[in-house]
Amino acid sequence: MFERKLCDLFESFGYREYKTSRFESYDLYAGNRDFLKNDRIAAFTDLDGSLKALKPDVTLSIIKASESAPEKLYYCESVYRPKDGTFAEIRQCGVEHVGRIDAAARAELTVLAARSLKALGGRYVLSVSFLDLIETLFSRFDLDQAAGDKVLSALSSKNKTALAGLRSAGMIGADSEEVFCALSDVFAPVTEAAEALGEIFAPDELREAVGFAGDLAACAGADADRIFLDFSIVNSMDYYNGLYLQGSVEGIPFPVLSGGEYDRLPERMGKKIGAVGFAVYLDTVESYLARRKSYAVDRVILYADDERAALRAAQAALTFRDRGQKVLLMAKKEYDAMKNRPVSRDVVTVVPGGGDD
Amino acid sequence: MIDIALPKGRLGQTVYSLLAQAGYECPELLEPGRKLTFTNEAAGVRYFWVKPSDVCVYVERGAADVGVAGKDIIEEHAPDVYELLDLGVGRCAMCVAGPSDFYDDTERALRVATKFPRIARAHYESRGRDIDIIKLHGSIEIAPILGLSDVIVDIVETGSTLRENGLVVLDRFLEISARLICNKTSYRFNKAQVDGVVASLSPLVTQQ
Numbered sequence: 001m002f003e004r005k006l007c008d009l010f011e012s013f014g015y016r017e018y019k020t021s022r023f024e025s026y027d028l029y030a031g032n033r034d035f036l037k038n039d040r041i042a043a044f045t046d047l048d049g050s051l052k053a054l055k056p057d058v059t060l061s062i063i064k065a066s067e068s069a070p071e072k073l074y075y076c077e078s079v080y081r082p083k084d085g086t087f088a089e090i091r092q093c094g095v096e097h098v099g100r101i102d103a104a105a106r107a108e109l110t111v112l113a114a115r116s117l118k119a120l121g122g123r124y125v126l127s128v129s130f131l132d133l134i135e136t137l138f139s140r141f142d143l144d145q146a147a148g149d150k151v152l153s154a155l156s157s158k159n160k161t162a163l164a165g166l167r168s169a170g171m172i173g174a175d176s177e178e179v180f181c182a183l184s185d186v187f188a189p190v191t192e193a194a195e196a197l198g199e200i201f202a203p204d205e206l207r208e209a210v211g212f213a214g215d216l217a218a219c220a221g222a223d224a225d226r227i228f229l230d231f232s233i234v235n236s237m238d239y240y241n242g243l244y245l246q247g248s249v250e251g252i253p254f255p256v257l258s259g260g261e262y263d264r265l266p267e268r269m270g271k272k273i274g275a276v277g278f279a280v281y282l283d284t285v286e287s288y289l290a291r292r293k294s295y296a297v298d299r300v301i302l303y304a305d306d307e308r309a310a311l312r313a314a315q316a317a318l319t320f321r322d323r324g325q326k327v328l329l330m331a332k333k334e335y336d337a338m339k340n341r342p343v344s345r346d347v348v349t350v351v352p353g354g355g356d357d
Numbered sequence: 358m359i360d361i362a363l364p365k366g367r368l369g370q371t372v373y374s375l376l377a378q379a380g381y382e383c384p385e386l387l388e389p390g391r392k393l394t395f396t397n398e399a400a401g402v403r404y405f406w407v408k409p410s411d412v413c414v415y416v417e418r419g420a421a422d423v424g425v426a427g428k429d430i431i432e433e434h435a436p437d438v439y440e441l442l443d444l445g446v447g448r449c450a451m452c453v454a455g456p457s458d459f460y461d462d463t464e465r466a467l468r469v470a471t472k473f474p475r476i477a478r479a480h481y482e483s484r485g486r487d488i489d490i491i492k493l494h495g496s497i498e499i500a501p502i503l504g505l506s507d508v509i510v511d512i513v514e515t516g517s518t519l520r521e522n523g524l525v526v527l528d529r530f531l532e533i534s535a536r537l538i539c540n541k542t543s544y545r546f547n548k549a550q551v552d553g554v555v556a557s558l559s560p561l562v563t564q565q
Contacts, residue, residue: 125545158544161443161536187548232439232541248542253419254437255542 002285003076005119006093010074013112015095018073020061026051028060035060035239035265042080042087054080054087062096063266063275070099070273076282091286094259094279101261101274103208106243107215109276113245113257114223116280120289123250127230128190130212131260132242133197134231136205137183141176151180152234158184183231190227191217197229212243233258239265245278252288256281296342298325299349302332306353313351359402359550362416362424364409368447368535372425373404375444379557401550413438413538422543423551428533429512433473439544441555442537445562448514451476451531454524455501455508468507470500477510480530498522 007017026043033039035057042054055061058075076093083090095112097105110128117124134155138148150171154162160181167177179200188196193213197206217224233246239262247257259278266273299320303313310331317329328342332350335341361376363369373386383397386404396403407415409430416424417436427447431440451473461467463486470491471477481488491506498518500506512533513519513526537555544551 123546127545157438157440159440161440187545228545230545248545250542250546253417253540253542 001290002120002280003091003093003282006116006280007074007076009112009115009119010093010095013072013095013108015072015074015097018062018075018096020055020058020065020075020077022055022078023052024055024061026053028064029053029056032060032265032268034236035262037236038082040082040087056081058092058094058279059096059262059265059275059277063098063269063271066098066266066271066273066275070097072097091282092279093282094277096275096277098266098273098275101263101276103211103215105276106212106261107219109259109278110212110216110227110243110245111220111223113247113259113278114220114227116278117226117247117249117257118223120249120256120285122289124226125248126227126257127233127246127248128227129229129231129233129244130209130242131234131237131240131244133201133205133209134183134234135237136201137176137179141172141179143172143176147171148237152237155180155184156232156234158232160184186229186231188229189225190229191224193229208242235260237264239268243276247278247280249285249289252284254281254284256285294343295345296326297328297344299346300328300330300335300342300344301349301351302330302335303351304353305331305333309351309353316349316351358396358398359423359547359554360405360421361402361554362405362407362412362421364412364425364427365406366409368409368427369406369425371446372444372535375446375558375561376402376554378561379554381554381557410434416538416540419540419543421540422547423537423539423554425535426538428531428536429473429476431536431538432479432531433475435475436538437541439539439541440536441539441551442558442562444535444537444558447533447535449512449533450529451480451510451533452513452526453480453508453510453528453530454498454513454519455527456523457525459501459508459525459527461507468505469510470497470506470508471510472497473510476531480510498524 029036029041041056044052046052056079058077058079062073074095078089078091080087081090097109114126117126150166163177163180166172167174182200186196191213193209194206233244235244240260241263242261244260245258246255249256257278257280261276263274266275301313301317303309313329317327320327363373381400381402383395383404386395393406394403405421412424412426413430413434413436415421416438429451466487466489468489468491469477470493472493474490474492477490493500497509497511500509502522539551
C-alpha cells in the first residue's frame, strides 16, 4: 500500500525506477563498512568461487553503476541486515540523485522527503541538519578526530552531561562546551535558520544554510513548517558532507526516513559526481501503520455430510464471493477437526443435510 | 499526556520524589499494591513501574515517552534515545575489581567475569587488552575467589561487598547515576512537555 504511493510520488518528481541485483560482490561492502554502519554482511561463496553478499544497502550499488551523467533513480528493494541477532530481509524504498548537486537539487530532495512522510499519513516531522556546519565548529575549536567523534555522539543524544564530561577530561574547552550545548538545544523550523543559529555561527558561515531555508520556503509551501533544524541527527562525516535528513511519523517510535548529501562516497569510489538521496524503511512503517486484520475470512460456510448440502453450500459461497467476500467452504466434520480455525468476521453458517433446495 | 517509565525499587522511589517535587505528583503510585500504571491527568503524566533493565526498551520503542535508567544500563544496552538530564541520584561507579594481590599477566588473555559484557569489552578494547568475558547474572564477587575469573567488572557503591570478599577496586572507569532518557520521535512531537519536565527537574537536580 505505502510502496505504491511512494513510487508514484517519486515518479512525479521525475525519478525513474532502478532495479539492482540481489547479490553484489562482497568487496563493494568490505571497502565501505563505515557507510553501512553495521559491519556484519550476509556473504556466501558463489559457484564460480567469488565471494558475494546479500545486499545490505542499495546506495552503494547505484553509485557503483553510475557514470558521470546525472541520474535521478528510485528503488523499492529488499536489503539484508542484522536484526535482533540474526539476518533479516528489510524492505525499503528510496531515491538517489546523482550528478551536479546544487541548491535547487537539495531543496527539491528535501521537499520530496517531506512529501514522502506526508504520504504515509498522520503528523510528521522532517529533521534536517548540516554536517558541514558542525565541521565548521570542529575547525573553529581545533578538535581532533577523537574529540569530534565524542562530540557527535553527545549531540546525537542531546547529552549535555557528556559534553560537560568532555570538558572535564580536557577534550574540549568551556567555550566549545557552551556552543555545542546551544547547538544541541536547536529545534526550530528550518525557515528560521538565521534566527535559530545566529548566536552560534557567523553570518558568512550561515550563508548556505540560510540560502537553503529560502529555497525551501519557496518550493515547499505549507510543508515547510514541518521541516525542522535539529543537530541531533548526525552521521559519519567520512561520507556525508552537508545536508542530512531524518523523518519521523507520530505513532512510530523509530525514524522512518533518513538520507542526505553524501558526495564523499562517490569520491571514495573514484567518481567525480555529487550525490544526494534518502531511504524510507517500509517494514517499520507497515509494522506500525498498516491496519491490523482482526479476522481471516468474511464468512465460513459449512455443510453437513450430504451431497445436496454440499451443493447448496457451494452455490451460497459463490454468491458471496461474487460480492467480493472471502469465503471458506468446508465440510463441517473437517472444520470440527481443525486445530487452528480461521477467525471469521461473520457468524459461521452451517448448511444442513436433506430437505428441499 | 507524557508516559514515564520508572524503574521498580529504591531508585524509582527516589526519582519519583523528585518528579513529585517538580509538580508531577501522583500519590496513588505510592500506595501498596500490584498496580503498575498510574495517571495524573491534571499534571499530564502517566507513570509505569518497569524492571530497571527494561526502561531503555520501553523508551526506545516508544511505549514510554520518557524514562529513568542508570548510566550502567544505558551503556550496556546502548538504546538510541536522548539522554536529557543527569538526575544526580543512584550514584555509584563501574569498576574493575580483583584480589588485592592481583597481577595482570599480559602474556595471556585476562578472564573477566561481569554482568556487563558490552561495557567490559569497550573498556578493555580502549586499552588494547585481550580479554575472555564470562557473563554472569549475579554474585559476581565470588568469581575471582573461586578461580572462575581473574577480575570482575561490576558496579561499586560503598565497596563493602568487595571488602567483605577480600577484593579491592583496581580501576574505577565509569561514573554512574540515574539519567532521564527520552524517545527521539516522542521528543519531536512533544517537545514542549518534555522540555517542561527537564526544566522543572533541573533546579532540584543541582541540589543533589
